[in-house]
Amino acid sequence: MSLRAREARAGWLFLSPTLVTVLVMVVLPVLWTLMLAFQDVRLINIRQVGLFGNYTLENLSRVLSSPNFAEALRTTLIFTVAGTTLSILLGLAAALCVRRPFRGRTFVRAAMLLPYVAPVVAVTFVWEVMLHPQFGVVNEIGTSLLGWERAIPFLSQEGVALATVIAFEAWRYFPFAFLFLLARLQAIPGDLDEAARVDGATPLQRFRHITFPQLTSVIALLAVLRFIWTFNEFDDIYLLTGGGAGTEVVSVRVFQLLTARADVGEAAAQAMVLAVALVVLLGIYFAFFARRFEETPS
Amino acid sequence: MTPSYGVRERTAPAYGARWSRERVETAALRVLRWLTVAFFLVVTLVPFYYMVLLSFRSIQALLLAPGRLWPSLGELTASTYVDVLRSMDEGGQGFLLFMRNSAVLAVLTVIATLLVSIPGAYAVSRLRFSGRRQVHFLFLAVYLFPSIVLAIPLFVLLSLLGLRGSIYPLVVVYISQTVPVSIYMLRNYFETVPRSVEEAAAVDGASRLGVVWRVSIPLAMPAITATALYVFMIAWNEFLFALLFLTEDPANWTVSLGLARLSGSIEIPATVLMAGSVILTLPIVVLFFLAERMLTEGLTSGAEKG
Numbered sequence: 001m002s003l004r005a006r007e008a009r010a011g012w013l014f015l016s017p018t019l020v021t022v023l024v025m026v027v028l029p030v031l032w033t034l035m036l037a038f039q040d041v042r043l044i045n046i047r048q049v050g051l052f053g054n055y056t057l058e059n060l061s062r063v064l065s066s067p068n069f070a071e072a073l074r075t076t077l078i079f080t081v082a083g084t085t086l087s088i089l090l091g092l093a094a095a096l097c098v099r100r101p102f103r104g105r106t107f108v109r110a111a112m113l114l115p116y117v118a119p120v121v122a123v124t125f126v127w128e129v130m131l132h133p134q135f136g137v138v139n140e141i142g143t144s145l146l147g148w149e150r151a152i153p154f155l156s157q158e159g160v161a162l163a164t165v166i167a168f169e170a171w172r173y174f175p176f177a178f179l180f181l182l183a184r185l186q187a188i189p190g191d192l193d194e195a196a197r198v199d200g201a202t203p204l205q206r207f208r209h210i211t212f213p214q215l216t217s218v219i220a221l222l223a224v225l226r227f228i229w230t231f232n233e234f235d236d237i238y239l240l241t242g243g244g245a246g247t248e249v250v251s252v253r254v255f256q257l258l259t260a261r262a263d264v265g266e267a268a269a270q271a272m273v274l275a276v277a278l279v280v281l282l283g284i285y286f287a288f289f290a291r292r293f294e295e296t297p298s
Numbered sequence: 299m300t301p302s303y304g305v306r307e308r309t310a311p312a313y314g315a316r317w318s319r320e321r322v323e324t325a326a327l328r329v330l331r332w333l334t335v336a337f338f339l340v341v342t343l344v345p346f347y348y349m350v351l352l353s354f355r356s357i358q359a360l361l362l363a364p365g366r367l368w369p370s371l372g373e374l375t376a377s378t379y380v381d382v383l384r385s386m387d388e389g390g391q392g393f394l395l396f397m398r399n400s401a402v403l404a405v406l407t408v409i410a411t412l413l414v415s416i417p418g419a420y421a422v423s424r425l426r427f428s429g430r431r432q433v434h435f436l437f438l439a440v441y442l443f444p445s446i447v448l449a450i451p452l453f454v455l456l457s458l459l460g461l462r463g464s465i466y467p468l469v470v471v472y473i474s475q476t477v478p479v480s481i482y483m484l485r486n487y488f489e490t491v492p493r494s495v496e497e498a499a500a501v502d503g504a505s506r507l508g509v510v511w512r513v514s515i516p517l518a519m520p521a522i523t524a525t526a527l528y529v530f531m532i533a534w535n536e537f538l539f540a541l542l543f544l545t546e547d548p549a550n551w552t553v554s555l556g557l558a559r560l561s562g563s564i565e566i567p568a569t570v571l572m573a574g575s576v577i578l579t580l581p582i583v584v585l586f587f588l589a590e591r592m593l594t595e596g597l598t599s600g601a602e603k604g
Contacts, residue, residue: 137367239537274447
């Protein structure tokens, strides 16, 4: 056997545990979801429904014609766009602040990573208590110091609740953008900036024309990653509001259908529509925006 | 006023107006920068400070003075911790048991993930074979795939097999979530191990497996440690799958699940659960900052290339 062939064989051999895991735990289950989406299945009758029987479009038509689902998809989209944008903007501001050394920078940097590192259940619980209408510190300060007329039910009032979960999302995930942007910022060679400085470019001009163009590719990457993850976000919203007060995103809805109503078929159909919507949105993004980033030299 | 950069200020004498604009902007940005740093410190640290503070107060003290953000020595109590850690039989909330469950689950996930992903990462970074690109794409797709879509079939499957409520099947579910990111992190390091080192070992007659075992893995040990810690954090923090698969049996709850399930109840005081939050958060924060440099470098190593 040639060296090349031996290497290829070793490659597949080394990869096989990973491939088997991914195949069994991800690929096959996803294909099964696809089949479940077209079957009339509930958790109680699943043993009777064969793998290949009773295909129907009913789940899909029910999902697509349901006003609640359309509403959930709209909420998901608002939540995702706002959450992604805010987290990247905050991350950019944070990265620009700690870009150059100063006393205590290590501490500031560490503090900024906390929201991302801490367990989601713990931080959502702290937010819940902080925002509590009766004994939360935010409402207490608001009513006694800032002159609010009454406590604001941040997590249970329509409209306010969505803004709150978006703020939470931005708070929890800006460190992710921060890390990537800071790594990129620190890899930019200083001479270009220095040259522009000697030529009399002001700090804002230097940011606009020298630093920012170096960041666009990372920002584009962050936008895609954060968009995907925020679009599928479940934990944050489920833990903060349980999907109430106008914050029901699609993944929370899928969870409720699956566990509370045990309607496997409709849950699968919804999850599938969610995945397809994501792919379509990403397709649009790459078609319209990605090209622009490719054209900018970096 | 000297700007905050290390280079001495140079004036551009021909452009008086620009010079002043430079000065104004530099001064304004310096103020803005410190305001922004202060803002970030407040929003990131206050919630954690509040968590620790409340965990040492009794619920009565909190209800009496909800706006107080500094400790008053007389009212501090550690009884919240006793209550939250004690087993349910003894009238506590059983968090000691939850911690044990979380630790078992996380450690098993780390071991299993490393066993699967070390050879996988080695193959992807070192060995040339056709289909490598497709494999890369598959891992990326899995990494980015919505976990709620995956939750449905796994929920149905484990329900059918009667395995909901026990920890071990969950390890397998977790591996599928951690292997892609683990391979991504390890791959970056394997690529930095010089080929010549491995070739030297191979010339000395070591087999491929021998080379990996005696040369590549020891060299990549820092990376493996970082990856292990990261996987531990993912498993310890994980919520959705724990909620789906462990809710049935409170004896197998993880700390995350326990806290989430109990926080809905009115009988358990918020400050006791705050002690639970501290217990949940502390190990992760300590681990992270022990390995911070390794972890952040491993995660963002792709970003520097732009």
